[in-house]
Amino acid sequence: MEILEQISTNLQEGYAERVKKLTVEALEARIPPQTILTEGLIAGMDVVGKKFKNNEMFLPEVLTVARAMKMSMEVLKPHLAAANVKSRGKILLGTVKGDIHDIGKNLVGIMLQGAGFDVVDLGTDVSKEKFVEAIRREQPDIIGLSALLTTTMMNMKQVVEFLDAQQVRNNVKVIVGGAPISKNFASEIKADGYARDAASAVDVVKSLLHLDGAPRT
Ligand code: B12
Known part of the structure; x- marks a missing residue:
């Protein structure tokens, strides 16, 4: 659909207002919010991610794109929530203590929300005590956990x-990610899962929760 392509290309250029306006138009045209997210916003973000990896795009541009994505997500979020009436599970996210990188974590959160999960984001520089407190509160x-x-x-x-x-591990699984993290490191520290990017994070979560659509391994 043309409008989804426009969302993707305008997002890649970081045109926040335009992306937001197109998102509203797409919703008015009754395109499902999940489709707007995956085929518009995430499709555009994928291109940006690849360009960034290949040094074809640089940090200030990526930050502009991330801001545009965030603005458009504000419009989309209530519709995504309404479409997925029943949550598939609750995920708590945070960047660990001493670390303020959050672009990747936020993307993971956006993808999980898009896939129908409740996401509680604790932000960055989160201490172990704060994680435990939040687990007790949010269940x-x-x-x-994210670290860069x-x-x-x-x-x-x-x-x-x-x-x-603190004996709060029984009912909660731990997944880890971030550029320096590997599958080996995840098993070394006894995490339950690892994902190299936001799309695979959704697969890992589904598989840990035994939900349909998780890829067989
Ligand atoms: C953006 C950035 C910053 C921004 C952060 C802005 C923000 N709001 O996040 C700013 C400018 C603040 C910054 C600061 C610093 N940075 Co910096 N930064 C980066 C940069 C360029 C990009 C990171 C990024 O956003 N990538 C894009 C996202 C989409 O990718 P991602 O984070 O990897 O996330 C994906 C996956 O990893 C995964 N994932 C991420 N989290 C999680 C969590 C879970 C649970 C799962 C499953 C998956 C998952 O999914 C994500 C989406 O696909 C990297 C270089 C690089 N190429 O990675 C350096 C980099 C990470 N920074 C670095 C450094 C050194 C610093 C500073 C110490 C610099 C300084 N001297 O002050 C400070 C540290 C501040 C601090 N205490 O945290 C180094 C780290 C070196 C190292 N190996 O330790 C890097 C690698 C740059 C370099 N080559 O030297 N940085």
Whole structure:
């Protein structure tokens, strides 16, 4: 659909107001919110992610795009929530202590919301104590830890150990991600799952919660 393509290309250019306006128009045209998200916004973000990896796009541009995505998501969110009347589960997200990178975590959150999960985002620089407090309060099915620095990735281990020590690990699974994180590291620190990007994060969550649509491994 042409309008979805326009959403994608305008997002890639970082034209926040235009993307927001097109999102409203797409909703008025009765395009399902999930389709607007995946074939418009996420399609555009995918291109940006690839260009960024290949050094064809740089940080200030990526931040402009992320802002445009956020503005458009504000419009889309209530419609996504209404379309997925029953939540498929609750996910708590946070970037670990000492780390303020949040672009990737936010993308993971957006994708999970789009897939019908409730997402509670604790933000960045989150201490192990805050994670435990939030688990007790929110009773999530899964918590997702993000770290972008080789120094702060070790704080993930501390969080996992603290969850064990505080005996809140029984009903919650832990997934980890971020550029320096690997599958091996995830098993080393006894996390339950790892995903290399936002799309695979949705698959991992579905598979940990035994929901339909999870890829067989
Ligand atoms: C943007 C950025 C910043 C921004 C952050 C803005 C923000 N709001 O996030 C600013 C300018 C603030 C910043 C600061 C710093 N940064 Co910086 N930053 C980056 C940069 C360029 C991009 C990161 C990014 O957003 N990538 C795009 C997203 C989409 O990708 P992603 O984060 O990897 O997320 C994906 C996956 O990893 C995964 N994922 C992420 N989280 C999670 C969580 C879960 C649960 C799951 C399942 C998956 C998952 O899914 C995401 C979506 O697909 C990287 C370089 C790079 N190429 O990665 C450096 C980088 C991470 N930064 C670096 C450094 C050193 C710093 C500073 C220390 C610099 C300084 N001297 O001050 C500070 C640290 C501040 C702090 N205490 O955290 C280094 C880290 C080196 C290292 N190995 O430790 C990098 C690698 C740059 C470099 N080459 O040196 N940075």
